[in-house]
Amino acid sequence: MLEIIFFLPKGPFYLNELSDDTSNKSNKLKISDIKTLEKAGKKDLTFFSSIHYKSCAIKTKAAACITTKNLEQYLPESCIKIVVKNVLYSTAKILKKFYPDADLDYPDKSLVESKKISSKFSSVIFGKNIFIGKKVKIGSKTHVGSNTIIEHDVQIGKNCLIGLNVTIKNAIIGNNVVIQDGCKVGVKGFGFIPLKDKNFRFSHIGRVILKDYVELGANCTIDRGSIGDTIIGENTFLDNQVHMAHNVKLGKNCMIAGQVGFAGSSTIGDNVSIGGQAGVSGHLKIGNNVRIGGGSGVVKDIPDNTTVMGYPAVPLKEFLKKGKNNGKQH
Amino acid sequence: MLEIIFFLPKGPFYLNELSDDTSNKSNKLKISDIKTLEKAGKKDLTFFSSIHYKSCAIKTKAAACITTKNLEQYLPESCIKIVVKNVLYSTAKILKKFYPDADLDYPDKSLVESKKISSKFSSVIFGKNIFIGKKVKIGSKTHVGSNTIIEHDVQIGKNCLIGLNVTIKNAIIGNNVVIQDGCKVGVKGFGFIPLKDKNFRFSHIGRVILKDYVELGANCTIDRGSIGDTIIGENTFLDNQVHMAHNVKLGKNCMIAGQVGFAGSSTIGDNVSIGGQAGVSGHLKIGNNVRIGGGSGVVKDIPDNTTVMGYPAVPLKEFLKKGKNNGKQH
Amino acid sequence: MLEIIFFLPKGPFYLNELSDDTSNKSNKLKISDIKTLEKAGKKDLTFFSSIHYKSCAIKTKAAACITTKNLEQYLPESCIKIVVKNVLYSTAKILKKFYPDADLDYPDKSLVESKKISSKFSSVIFGKNIFIGKKVKIGSKTHVGSNTIIEHDVQIGKNCLIGLNVTIKNAIIGNNVVIQDGCKVGVKGFGFIPLKDKNFRFSHIGRVILKDYVELGANCTIDRGSIGDTIIGENTFLDNQVHMAHNVKLGKNCMIAGQVGFAGSSTIGDNVSIGGQAGVSGHLKIGNNVRIGGGSGVVKDIPDNTTVMGYPAVPLKEFLKKGKNNGKQH
Numbered sequence: 001m002l003e004i005i006f007f008l009p010k011g012p013f014y015l016n017e018l019s020d021d022t023s024n025k026s027n028k029l030k031i032s033d034i035k036t037l038e039k040a041g042k043k044d045l046t047f048f049s050s051i052h053y054k055s056c057a058i059k060t061k062a063a064a065c066i067t068t069k070n071l072e073q074y075l076p077e078s079c080i081k082i083v084v085k086n087v088l089y090s091t092a093k094i095l096k097k098f099y100p101d102a103d104l105d106y107p108d109k110s111l112v113e114s115k116k117i118s119s120k121f122s123s124v125i126f127g128k129n130i131f132i133g134k135k136v137k138i139g140s141k142t143h144v145g146s147n148t149i150i151e152h153d154v155q156i157g158k159n160c161l162i163g164l165n166v167t168i169k170n171a172i173i174g175n176n177v178v179i180q181d182g183c184k185v186g187v188k189g190f191g192f193i194p195l196k197d198k199n200f201r202f203s204h205i206g207r208v209i210l211k212d213y214v215e216l217g218a219n220c221t222i223d224r225g226s227i228g229d230t231i232i233g234e235n236t237f238l239d240n241q242v243h244m245a246h247n248v249k250l251g252k253n254c255m256i257a258g259q260v261g262f263a264g265s266s267t268i269g270d271n272v273s274i275g276g277q278a279g280v281s282g283h284l285k286i287g288n289n290v291r292i293g294g295g296s297g298v299v300k301d302i303p304d305n306t307t308v309m310g311y312p313a314v315p316l317k318e319f320l321k322k323g324k325n326n327g328k329q330h
Numbered sequence: 331m332l333e334i335i336f337f338l339p340k341g342p343f344y345l346n347e348l349s350d351d352t353s354n355k356s357n358k359l360k361i362s363d364i365k366t367l368e369k370a371g372k373k374d375l376t377f378f379s380s381i382h383y384k385s386c387a388i389k390t391k392a393a394a395c396i397t398t399k400n401l402e403q404y405l406p407e408s409c410i411k412i413v414v415k416n417v418l419y420s421t422a423k424i425l426k427k428f429y430p431d432a433d434l435d436y437p438d439k440s441l442v443e444s445k446k447i448s449s450k451f452s453s454v455i456f457g458k459n460i461f462i463g464k465k466v467k468i469g470s471k472t473h474v475g476s477n478t479i480i481e482h483d484v485q486i487g488k489n490c491l492i493g494l495n496v497t498i499k500n501a502i503i504g505n506n507v508v509i510q511d512g513c514k515v516g517v518k519g520f521g522f523i524p525l526k527d528k529n530f531r532f533s534h535i536g537r538v539i540l541k542d543y544v545e546l547g548a549n550c551t552i553d554r555g556s557i558g559d560t561i562i563g564e565n566t567f568l569d570n571q572v573h574m575a576h577n578v579k580l581g582k583n584c585m586i587a588g589q590v591g592f593a594g595s596s597t598i599g600d601n602v603s604i605g606g607q608a609g610v611s612g613h614l615k616i617g618n619n620v621r622i623g624g625g626s627g628v629v630k631d632i633p634d635n636t637t638v639m640g641y642p643a644v645p646l647k648e649f650l651k652k653g654k655n656n657g658k659q660h
Numbered sequence: 661m662l663e664i665i666f667f668l669p670k671g672p673f674y675l676n677e678l679s680d681d682t683s684n685k686s687n688k689l690k691i692s693d694i695k696t697l698e699k700a701g702k703k704d705l706t707f708f709s710s711i712h713y714k715s716c717a718i719k720t721k722a723a724a725c726i727t728t729k730n731l732e733q734y735l736p737e738s739c740i741k742i743v744v745k746n747v748l749y750s751t752a753k754i755l756k757k758f759y760p761d762a763d764l765d766y767p768d769k770s771l772v773e774s775k776k777i778s779s780k781f782s783s784v785i786f787g788k789n790i791f792i793g794k795k796v797k798i799g800s801k802t803h804v805g806s807n808t809i810i811e812h813d814v815q816i817g818k819n820c821l822i823g824l825n826v827t828i829k830n831a832i833i834g835n836n837v838v839i840q841d842g843c844k845v846g847v848k849g850f851g852f853i854p855l856k857d858k859n860f861r862f863s864h865i866g867r868v869i870l871k872d873y874v875e876l877g878a879n880c881t882i883d884r885g886s887i888g889d890t891i892i893g894e895n896t897f898l899d900n901q902v903h904m905a906h907n908v909k910l911g912k913n914c915m916i917a918g919q920v921g922f923a924g925s926s927t928i929g930d931n932v933s934i935g936g937q938a939g940v941s942g943h944l945k946i947g948n949n950v951r952i953g954g955g956s957g958v959v960k961d962i963p964d965n966t967t968v969m970g971y972p973a974v975p976l977k978e979f980l981k982k983g984k985n986n987g988k989q990h
Contacts, residue, residue: 104821104838105805105821105823105840105841106803106821107785107787107803107804107805107806107821107823107824108787109785109787111787111788111806113788125437125439127437127438127439127441127461128441128443128461129459129461129789129807131787131788131789131806131807143436143437144437145435145437146437146441146461146479147459147461147477147479147495147807147825149806149807149824149825161434161435161436161437163435163437163497163517164437164479164497164514165477165479165495165497165514165807165825167823167824167825167841167842178434180435180514180517180518181435181497181514181517182497182512182514182549182551182842182879184824184825184840184841184842184878184879184900187823187840187841187877187878187900188840190877190897190899190900190917190918192897194913194915196895196913197873197894197895197913198873198895199873199875199895199897213527213528213529215529217517217520217551218514218517218551218553219512219514219549219551219842219879221842221877221878221879221900221901221918223878223900234527235526235527235528235529237520237522237529239520239573239575240514240517240520240551240553240573240575241551241571241573241591241901243899243900243901243918243919243936245899245900245918253524253526253527255524257520257593258520258551258573258575258591258593259573259589259591259609259919261901261918261919261936261937263917263918263936263954276573276591276593276609276611277591277607277609277627277937279919279936279937279954279955281936281954294593294609294611294627294629295609295627295641297937297954297955299954310641311641311955311970311971455767455769457767457768457769457771457791458771458773458791459789459791473766473767474767475765475767476767476771476791476809477789477791477807477809477825491764491765491766491767493765493767493827493847494767494809494827494844495807495809495825495827495844508764510765510844510847510848511765511827511844511847512827512842512844512879512881543857543858543859545859547847547850547881548844548847548881548883549842549844549879549881564857565856565857565858565859567850567852567859569850569903569905570844570847570850570881570883570903570905571881571901571903571921583854583856583857585854587850587923588850588881588903588905588921588923589903589919589921589939606903606921606923606939606941607921607937607939607957624923624939624941624957624959625939625957625971640971641971
């Protein structure tokens with residue numbers, strides 16, 4: 001089920017059509033797609049922008065890779081290096097060629113009111129004024145509330161409960177999932193190259209994957225992945241007004257309280273609980289069984305089985321000691 | 331007006347149908363409902379999970395009570411004690427028997443478009459594409475904005491202004507109340523017994539009570555009570571994106587700024603003002619005339635007439651002194 | 661384009677109809693409108709409530725001004741002074757006379773479904789179930805998503821992308837603007853005179869101005885101005901769930917991450933970046949090229965080219981030093 005794609009690449013393109021910086025490269029090479037270092041195959045282009053991803057770069061099977069002068073040494077010899085100054089900007093420009101419609105959420109033109117296609121969904125319980133895009137699949141005994149919109153190709157499992165005024169796009173949703181009123185699932189993330197006068201948007205071709213038994217509280221916003229996916233693991237519950245940015249991976253059996261925010265691309269383990277209004281910065285790795293106190297601001301990785309608190313968040317013991325010391329001072 | 335109920339109990343059940351742990355109890359006892367320690371009558375079951383509620387336990391009139399080995403001593407002799415390890419889990423399972431449909435927000439199947447039933451609401455001013463459930467009452471001169479959904483049995487007073495894209499369920503709303511665009515009122519709260527693989531949801535049979543002259547800003551989320559109610563007092567105004575969890579009781583004449591969050595079951599007095607993005611933890615008692623600074627995190631009770639600030643929030647004087655001391659250090 | 665007004669003043673009124681405190685003033689003077697100190701002309705009334713605005717008061721061309729005993733000395737001799745105890749309350753009462761319908765968001769009664777008036781908008785791409793008020797203008801190649809409401813007199817430029825479940829009122833929107841799903845634009849702000857039993861609302865006659873290339877993330881709330889406007893400059897991007905209160909002026913090329921909150925009337929310069937969940941208090945002046953760390957609470961003015969962090973936010977160097985000192989203590 002996880003191989004559904006929402007955006008089809010244009011192309012293939014010759015490599016020299018994609019980059020200005022390919023003077024001494026094979027311009028007859030045909031590139032089918034642009035993928036992450038791990039997922040790219042021998043017909044794909046990839047990108048390598050940070051030493052953080054060195055271990056993936058060493059093993060990439062990509063035909064070619066956009067990278068910097070400093071990083072190109074880590075790529076396999078067979079991989080054609082396209083050396084640029086700003087990897088993300090060059091990548092964003094090529095992504096836009098492959099996926100010209102994925103940098104914005106163009107409203108789905110295939111929407112049809114559910115009552116006109118109810119025979120296709122005979123085991124689904126619909127409210128009123130619901131719009132469904134083409135190729136949407138919804139499992140049996142799933143409820144869909146009034147004024148909800150489900151765009152093309154979305155898949156929803158069985159026994160789900162989708163609330164009122166919800167919008168879902170670019171998402172694959174398991175069984176027994178609950179999405180409460182007002183959630184916005186699968187929207188384009190906050191990714192762009194900041195430029196004076198006109199920012200350049202990063203195409204978002206990823207998806208939102210909600211595993212079985214997930215619950216989203218009211219008015220949550222879950223961005224889809226940029227190149228990878230945004231994922232919420234089995235039996236993880238989010239309270240109201242949680243914001244999850246693109247590419248976040250949240251494990252299973254987690255409890256995320258109200259108004260928590262996740263910046264992009266962090267990975268959170270299993271059995272993690274996060275108190276209300278806490279924030280998790282981007283590109284972090286939070287271990288399993290971690291507990292983050294309400295209102296905390298997490299700005300670095302947290303190992304397994306740790307309880308943290310504060311702004312910036314520190315282990316609980318340290319947080320309490322600091323409070324005590326401050327207390328002594330006055 | 332406050333006796334309207336949104337969920338009708340199944341039953342009655344014999345006590346031994348409700349609990350595994352009733353070997354030496356009267357299995358012929360019929361139980362009509364499950365209620366709080368205060369509200370339970372001689373045909374009702376109740377639950378007692380924390381020494382916090384000792385004073386209520388002593389006086390309960392319930393026929394039987396789910397509790398622990400340590401707590402059973404505080405209950406009246408006449409009350410049958412059902413001793414369990416996890417009071418909330420046992421209570422949740424029994425609640426699910428009495429109220430099998432209250433642990434999820436099943437969309438209301440009785441919704442009808444307002445223009446089809448406008449004769450019933452001749453003194454109400456409706457926008458477009460509004461859906462109304464059965465037995466809804468709306469007072470005269472109340473405006474209801476377009477794309478709004480009001481589910482069954484909701485009561486709304488006169489001279490109210492309900493905005494666009496609002497959803498209201500399980501709520502009793504006074505006169506002259508303003509609810510701005512995008513609010514979600516009466517949704518199920520974030521209450522469940524965390525279990526590996528499949529959390530067990532706590533049924534939410536409570537309501538949202540908005541008293542006269544309340545105002546909710548845009549995109550607020552107000553959860554209904556679990557067993558009791560969530561209440562906002564007269565003339566209390568909330569700014570945009572405020573999140574209020576189940577069972578919170580907010581007094582009258584309060585001013586709650588944008589993006590404030592309330593965890594469950596706290597009680598806040600009258601004339602309280604709370605600055606933007608502040609958070610109030612669960613099960614606290616905040617007094618009258620309290621002022622909480624913007625961005626503060628309140629984690630303990632606050633007496634009347636106190637101004638607090640910081641994370642965790644401390645009295646203003648202490649907060650300023652701490653800042654000064656920190657300032658001296660560098 | 662910026663001269664569009666959404667609320668027309670009643671009147672003119674004789675000055676003595678507007679104020680109880682005009683015993684020794686010309687009661688034959690006709691007042692056309694109430695405006696800010698800068699914008700008021702010789703037929704207008706204005707108000708002066710804080711020494712903060714002294715420089716504007718000195719130069720005002722208003723016929724009359726509501727002010728206090730302490731402040732009246734700064735007004736031009738020709739300007740009639742109306743001395744009151746509570747300037748904002750007196751102003752609010754007069755505003756209500758001129759604009760009786762601007763203190764609440766009465767749903768637009770002129771809404772018509774877009775498909776009934778599609779000939780008027782032949783170059784606009786509409787989804788389903790969209791409602792449009794009278795005199796709305798939408799530029800060519802603009803997309804409007806399903807279940808969206810655009811109230812009377814709103815202007816939207818060309819090549820814009822308005823998402824699903826959006827509501828827009830009292831707003832003037834440039835070209836190439838993106839508004840993602842669930843945004844509420846142009847709602848009444850959180851402005852009122854707190855009174856026991858029944859607060860007195862401040863009429864909101866201002867607008868929301870979104871300049872070219874602005875982007876709003878999902879579920880943002882942007883309040884309209886009270887007397888002035890709320891403005892977002894060219895090429896400024898907001899992430900999801902940002903809350904912007906009345907009268908905020910945000911410059912161009914800014915990046916505002918998720919769940920940031922702006923209290924009323926602050927002015928933020930160009931090229932400002934603000935991390936997730938940060939808050940900016942009211943009536944501040946944030947300079948150009950300022951960087952505010954995620955989760956920070958900004959409570960005073962920030963000069964150009966400064967990076968701040970913390971709660972309350974201090975320059976980065978100071979924030980890091982404080983962390984270090986705290987670290988040394990234990």
